[in-house]
Amino acid sequence: MTTSKTVPASSPGPEEPSEADRLRVLLRTPAYLKALVFSALIGVPVSLAAFWFLVGLHELEHAMWADLPEALGWASPPAWWPLPLLAVAGVVVGLVVTRLPGAGGHVPAGGLHAGGASAAALPGVIVAAAASLPLGAALGPEAPLIALGGGLALLFRHLVRAPATPQSTALLGAAGAAAAIAAIFGNPLIAAVLLIEVAGVGGPQLFVVMLPALLSSGVGAVVFTGFGRWTGLETGSLSVRFPTAPPRLDTGDVVWSVLLAVGIGALVHLLIIGGRLTAVFVAASPFVRTVVCAVAAGGCAALYAVATGRTPADVASSGQATLAGLAADPHAWGVGALVAVLLFKGAAYALCLGSLRGGLVFPALFLGAATGVLLAPLPGLGVIPGVAAGMAAASAAALRLPVSSVALVVLLLGNSETIPVVILAAVTAFATAELLPPGPPLTPRRPRGGTRAA
Numbered sequence: 005m006t007t008s009k010t011v012p013a014s015s016p017g018p019e020e021p022s023e024a025d026r027l028r029v030l031l032r033t034p035a036y037l038k039a040l041v042f043s044a045l046i047g048v049p050v051s052l053a054a055f056w057f058l059v060g061l062h063e064l065e066h067a068m069w070a071d072l073p074e075a076l077g078w079a080s081p082p083a084w085w086p087l088p089l090l091a092v093a094g095v096v097v098g099l100v101v102t103r104l105p106g107a108g109g110h111v112p113a114g115g116l117h118a119g120g121a122s123a124a125a126l127p128g129v130i131v132a133a134a135a136s137l138p139l140g141a142a143l144g145p146e147a148p149l150i151a152l153g154g155g156l157a158l159l160f161r162h163l164v165r166a167p168a169t170p171q172s173t174a175l176l177g178a179a180g181a182a183a184a185i186a187a188i189f190g191n192p193l194i195a196a197v198l199l200i201e202v203a204g205v206g207g208p209q210l211f212v213v214m215l216p217a218l219l220s221s222g223v224g225a226v227v228f229t230g231f232g233r234w235t236g237l238e239t240g241s242l243s244v245r246f247p248t249a250p251p252r253l254d255t256g257d258v259v260w261s262v263l264l265a266v267g268i269g270a271l272v273h274l275l276i277i278g279g280r281l282t283a284v285f286v287a288a289s290p291f292v293r294t295v296v297c298a299v300a301a302g303g304c305a306a307l308y309a310v311a312t313g314r315t316p317a318d319v320a321s322s323g324q325a326t327l328a329g330l331a332a333d334p335h336a337w338g339v340g341a342l343v344a345v346l347l348f349k350g351a352a353y354a355l356c357l358g359s360l361r362g363g364l365v366f367p368a369l370f371l372g373a374a375t376g377v378l379l380a381p382l383p384g385l386g387v388i389p390g391v392a393a394g395m396a397a398a399s400a401a402a403l404r405l406p407v408s409s410v411a412l413v414v415l416l417l418g419n420s421e422t423i424p425v426v427i428l429a430a431v432t433a434f435a436t437a438e439l440l441p442p443g444p445p446l447t448p449r450r451p452r453g454g455t456r457a458a
Contacts, residue, residue, distance in 0.1 A: 043179035046160050048316060050153050050180050054187040057130070061145060064138035068251030069317050083309035086302035086320040089139040094298025096135035097360050098291035100128045105305050108132030109151045112143055112364050113357040115447050116150065116198075123159035126152065132361035140302060140320030142352040143362025145188055151186025194415055198408040253424060256384015261393035261425040262383075262432050267434030268375055268394060270440065272368060272401035275354045277443035282358025284444055297359035301352040302375060308348035312341050319349045322362070323370030330370070334377045342378040346371060364402050365412075372398025392422035396431035406434040 068089060100108040106125025109132060133148035157180025170456045186195035286293040305320035318326050330337065337345075353367045376394030380387040392413060399409035409430045414423055 009198035018376065021224065024231040033067060042161070046157050046180055046181040050156050050183040051187060052152065054149055054184040055157055055335050057133075057149070058145065058187060061134065063135050064134065065321075068138055068140075069321075080315045081309075081317060083306045083316055086140045086305040086316045087299060088302075089376050090294060090298040090302035090305075090320065091138040093135045093141060094295035096145045097298070098294035100132045100135075100361075101290045101294065104128035104131070106151075108361045109148060111283045111358060111446055112147060112362055113157070113276060115284045116147060116363065116405075118367075123155050126155040126159070129361070131153065132447050134394040135355070136360040136362050137322060140305065140317075140359040141298075141303060141321040141356045141362050142319065142321065142323070142349060143260030143356050143360060143364065146185055146325065146361060146363035146365050149188055150181040152180070153180035153182070156180055156184075184458060189415075191411065194408070194412050195275045197411045198405065210424075237365050253421065254384065256423055257386060257389040257393075257426065258380075260379070260382055261389060262389065264376065264379060265429035266436050267271030267421060267431035268372055268397040268429075269401040271350075272371070272398050272433070273437040273440050275350055275371075276357065276402060277365075278351075278354030278436075278439075279357025279364075280443045281444060282355055283446050284358075286359050294359045297355045301355040301360075304352040304355070308344055311348075312344050314341060318345050318354050322366040323349070324366050327366075327370045327373055330377060331372055331391065334380070334391070337374075339378065344373055346374055346378070349374075365399060368398040368402035369416075372396070388417075389422055390427050392417055393425045393429035396426040396430040400430040400434040401437040404434065404437065406430045409434075428452075 061301065069081055070084075073079075075087065097108060104125075104127060106122055106128045108128045109125065129148050129151045133145065136143060137145055137148075159188035173214075182192070182195040185198060186192040189195060189198075190350070229336035282297055286297060302320060305318075308319045309316040349367065350371060353364075353371070355366060356362070373391045374394070375398070376392070377387060377391030379394075380390040384388075393418070396409055396413045399412060400406045403409060408428055413426050413430070414420075417426075
């Protein structure tokens with residue numbers, strides 16, 4: 005009679021190293037160590053390029069919306085001002101989409117993408133962003149920055165004739181994107197967390213991608229901050245500063261934040277679907293319909309200015325400067341102005357998401373903050389908790405990146421008191437948006453020059 009010795013199925017065999025062992029082996033690999041060193045080095049030029057890119061966008065926007073109207077005798081832009089500017093933006097972006105490699109970057113309605121970086125697409129990305137953002141697109145600069153950072157990292161690899169492998173392409177693309185995106189959010193931690201979720205990786209592969217990204221963005225943040233102080237120039241990084249200290253949260257803040265997040269999550273999801281429908285519409289005739297949608301977005305800003313008597317820049321912009329003003333003096337906005345900016349900026353946002361080039365974070369943050377201010381008079385809900393919950397909910401619903409949304413809003417607000425409502429709002433809005441129908445898929449456009457475009 006013989007007996008057999010069995011090994012439990014859950015016991016790993018000696019030939020199967022643990023994830024920690026695989027990570028240690030990987031960290032000792034010369035190729036990966038070289039990638040880390042190269043990531044630290046490219047953080048410097050990529051951050052400098054991002055600095056000047058943002059300075060250029062900031063200065064051009066100021067010239068278009070402040071200096072030029074003043075030179076023509078207007079204290080603020082007239083109501084019709086966005087129409088010709090966005091018509092020019094539509095023409096330029098339409099030409100880029102149809103004529104240049106990469107089609108000017110991915111369609112914003114498709115969300116943020118860290119992959120697909122290409123040096124060949126850089127000219128189109130820069131031109132499309134420079135035409136869209138300063139001239140009045142209701143979009144932010146984060147998507148062009150990701151493409152700029154990733155494309156420059158790959159370009160530098162080509163210049164130094166480093167080996168090109170699929171792994172090095174992913175690593176350097178993530179590192180370059182992190183160094184660039186840290187510039188606009190003013191914090192390398194946000195860039196790292198954002199790319200963790202955008203990349204969608206886990207296990208040891210998470211560390212493989214994120215160590216170069218963290219290293220590059222950290223080095224880049226030092227260079228970016230020091231260079232900004234040395235030159236005295238501004239890039240217009242996103243910031244929110246309230247005039248009063250945040251109150252202690254109570255039951256009303258928490259309950260209203262959850263209910264607020266459900267509504268904002270559904271509304272932002274509808275705007276993203278509107279952006280996807282716009283993208284489908286534009287894809288049938290990219291040049292002509294890009295111009296049509298851009299002018300329609302300008303019309304939204306003009307109608308808002310006529311209806312409220314406020315500047316059309318409230319609608320025809322990323323929302324970055326307007327958000328700072330809203331946070332600094334929320335009581336300067338009446339109920340009518342808040343309702344109008346939500347309606348008209350929401351419509352312009354959906355139009356720009358499917359036609360022009362940029363990112364979807366900044367306008368979503370503004371729309372969420374404006375909703376929070378509008379509903380702050382509800383019993384038991386304060387302005388600061390309402391704004392915090394609104395920003396977190398809108399960001400999570402637009403990006404579908406709940407951890408990144410929480411990190412972004414917490415670091416922007418700069419306080420720990422609102423963290424509970426931020427987390428609750430982000431998770432609630434994310435779940436709400438995910439449970440709703442996703443809307444039409446984007447039809448990929450065949451890119452010129454062999455590069456990938458969404």
